[in-house]
Amino acid sequence: MSGGRRIVVVGGSQAGCATAAALRRFGFDGEITVIGDELHRPYARPPLSKGILGGTEPDDSVFLSTADDLDIVGGVRAVRLDVVRKRVELSDKDCIRYDGLVVATGARARRLSQYADEITLRTLDDAIQLRERFDGAREVAVAGGGFLGFEIASTAASLGKAVTVVDQIAPLAGRLGPLLSDIVLIAAAEAGVKVRVSTGGVELGRSGHGGDRLQSADGAVLAEADVVVTAVGDVPNVEWLRGSGIALNGGVVVDGDCRVSPDIVAAGDVTSAPGVGGRYGRTPHWWNASEQATTAAATLLGREPDTWPGSRVPFFWTEVFGLRIRLAGHLPPFGEPVVIGGSLADRSVLLAWSPPDGGTGIGTAAAVNFPISAPKLIRLAEDPTARGGPR
Structure with missing residues (x-):
């Protein structure tokens, strides 16, 4: 595409903004319009459950830097896509035409109930409102034992709240593996956090004492608190695409180049890509x-991307209960790790796991309160047989 043409990015998310930046980096000098449904400027979500919720970081620290030559339209939603006329219809009844389209509408919090006031944490406004709710609360219950659920629990505990985390499976084990999840659970217990597992499921109910409660399917009370937060995953924002002819399968279907159709690409939490056995799935992670974003921009411009999704070692991090955990490679880690540096007993350790298939593929590397750069951690995951430690 050359100058004078318009690319519309639907979604003021990290993926949307990163795609817009990549379009410029690849030399596109036409008009780029970014449409977002929030009134805030585009922002990063990872700090919401940590510094923003805890009040240790200013609210405006999450805003992303965007180029001055982007046309950012906030406070409106895309409600319909007309692929024949190449138009995006908006919630304010306006329409915007595109020559190239980027779908980056992300996902919204999954809910446990139909209650309009169910508390979730997905947006900046959610974080600010939950922080205010914490001010007058003594007890907090969190439904969901994933990264987000434990980050919320950690922040609440740091504010002096009595915290209970409830899930239907063993918390974090499916992401961190047994060793690292046990480290987190021990640290959580030391912070006074209670963890309950309800294999029959978890529901949100109303308490007779002015609060909410988490209960099992048979009504047994699992946790009762002044504030109950739901952190049970997310749902892709694809409703506006129904009837457009765009393929949907648990998200917007993309190929290995993030292509949806010849003039449409997608990136981020909204995408669904083929995986093992041809099954489609999402990877909702920054x-x-x-x-x-990089691949989608290159594909839309007919350029060769720098990298393809899945071609580089993935990197993850979380901060909970005084533990700064950074991971690179395959999750959950497979088998027993090798201690490269530090000490498990001191909770300052560098670990490496072999590839899950026992071959020469990507393994896993983890740093728990251990000083190592992200690039070095990634290199260790690429070659988990290395035993020389960080250099």
Whole structure:
């Protein structure tokens, strides 16, 4: 595409903004319009459950830097796509025409109930409102034992709240593996956090004492608190694409080049890509959003991308209960790790796992409160047989 043509990015997310930046980096000098449904400027989500929720970082620290030559339209939603006329219809009844389209509408929080006031944490406004709710609360319950759920629990505990985390499976084990998840659970227990597992499921109910409660399917109370937060995953924002002819399968279907159709690409949490056995699935994580953004921009411009999704070692991190955990490679890690540096007993350790298939593929590397740069951690995951430690 050359100058004078318009690319519309639907979604003021990290993926959307990163794609817009990549379009400029690849030399596109036409008009780029970014459409977002929030009134805030585009912002990063990872700090919301940490510094923003805890009040240790200013609210405006999350805003992303965007080029001055982007036309950012906020406070409106895309409600329909007309692929024949190449138009995006908006919630304010306006329409915007495109020559190239980037779908980056992300996802919204999955909910446990139909209650309009169910508390979730997905947006900046969610974080600010939850922070205010914490001010007058003594007890906090969190539904969901994933990264987000434990980050919320950690922040609440640091504010002096009595915290209970409830999930239907063993918390974090499916992402961190047994060793690292046990480290987190021990640290959580030391912070006074209770963890309950309800294999029959978890529901949100109303308490007779002015609060909410988490209960099992048979009504047994699992946790009762002044504030109950739901952190049970997300749902891709694809409703506006129904009836457009765009393929949907748990998200917007993309190929290995993030292509949806000849003039449409997608990136981020909204995408669904083929995986093992041909099954489609999403990877709702900031690393995937960043990787796909570069590929999507190159594909839309007919350029060769720097990298393809999945071609680089993924990188993850979380901060909970005094633990700064950074991971590179395959999750969850497979088998027993090798201690490269530090000490498990001191909770300052560098670990490496072999590839899950026992071959020469990508393994896993993890740093728990251990000083190592992200590039070095990634290199260790690429070659987990290395035993020399960081250099």
